[in-house]
Amino acid sequence: MRIGPYTIEPNLGLAPMAGVTDKPFRLLCKRLGAGLATTEMTTSDPSLWHTKKSRSRMDHAGEPEPISVQIAGTVPERMAEAAAHNVALGADLIDINMGCPAKKVCKAWAGSALMQDEALVERILLAVVAAVDVPVTLKIRTGWAPDRKNAPTIARIAEQTGIAALAIHGRTRDQKYTGQAEYDTIAKIKQDLSIPILANGDIDTPEKAKAVLEHTKADGLLIGRAAQGRPWIFREIAHYLATGEQLPEPSLTEVRDILIEHLDALHRFYGETAGVRIARKHLGWYAKDRPENASFRAVVNKAESASEQIDLTWGYFEGLIQLQAESASRPTLSAA
Known part of the structure; x- marks a missing residue:
């Protein structure tokens, strides 16, 4: 898949997620096979560009290209300024957020709320595309509500205004993340447009990925x-x-090493105090399907230092590895 001058290989991207797709997580996902990783949304309000949070979101030092930065806002002129500002900071791609369903974002008439005003969508897209000399991409939902699935109309506007690629989450804004994603709308848009289309929503296994690609014909x-x-x-x-063919599940040793690498990156990127706090949600996600998850989280979430958090995590996985080895070494009873 190509977006402008960039070949996205493999054709799999890490979807932008607020509070999740920070630099440490993007780098990790790229190392583990993502062809593209987009930042969490950055504000188009210039008065907030120099806050600590915004500076961390605009830090791309050492990040492999293409660097994809998502911007969010409502005013076309400000969105254009934000795009140019982020390109000056190293963005290779600008992604426009018209897919976030969060109440506080939509209340400010940004994110997926913009899909209610197709004329405003067009003005924003035209302004941003004209402001930068890098490819501009767009992320949307299938519509605002089940009876207002206007993604095909927005998609045509996107193509006509010079958007280089379009990502579509298979839910309406009203659904947020409930129910199931549908892919018929994405398939229709792919059939009608010539720009690259990326499908998004509920893709959680290799088999599901293959099925969605086959159904939608997405790029x-x-x-x-x-x-x-x-x-x-x-x-x-x-x-x-x-x-x-299926790859085998990563071993406990590899999962431990990936997680320790992730924790260390968070501590270094945010500093010890903030890094330890931010790491807690990631620890919960890594452990959610593993034995003693609740007791592990109860202990590790009390860690106040980086070294304590890493030591507790290491000890947890060492215990799992030992239990696995003991289980494997037990003799099995064969039928007489």
């Missing part, structure tokens, strides 16, 4: 919540799409 996929605690899902999907 690529975005993986969001399924990557939380499973950043290796990108290599699993890429391998399955290429070979039709």
Whole structure:
């Protein structure tokens, strides 16, 4: 899949998620097989660009290209300024957020709320595309509500205004993340448009990825919540799409090492106090399907220092590894 001058290989992207797709997580997902990783949304309000949070979101030092930065806002002129500002800071792609269903975002008439005003959508897209000399992409939902699935109309506007690629989450804004994603709308848009289309929503296994690609004929996929605690899902999907074979689950040792790497990156990027706090949600995601999850979280969430958090995590996985080894060494009883 190509977006402007960039080849996205494999054709799998990490979907932008507020509070999740920070630099440490993007780097990790790219190392584990994501062909593209987009930042969490950055504000178009210039008065907030120099806050600590915004500066961290605009830090791309050492990040492999293409660097994709998502911007959010309502005013076309400000969105254009934000796009130019982020390109000056190293963005190779600008992604426009018209898909976020969060109440506080939609209340400010941003995110997926914009899909209610197709004329405003067009003005924003025209302004941003004209402001930068890098490809501009757009992320939307199927519509505002089940009876207002206007994604096909928005998609045509996107293509006509020069958008380089379009990502579509298979839910309406009203659904937020409930129910099931539908892909018929995405398939229709792919049939009608010539720009690259990325399908998004409920893609959580290699088999589901293959089925969505076959159904929609999309050029690529975005993986969001399924990557939380499973950043290796990108290599699993890429391998399955290429070979039709399943990769084995990562060993406990590899999961431990990936998690320790992630924790260390968070501590270094945010500083010890903030890094320890931010790491807690990731620890919960990594451990959610493992034995003693509740007791592990109860203990590790009390860690106040980086070293304590890493030591407790290491000890937890060492215990799992030892239990696994003991189980494997027990003799099995064969039928007489």
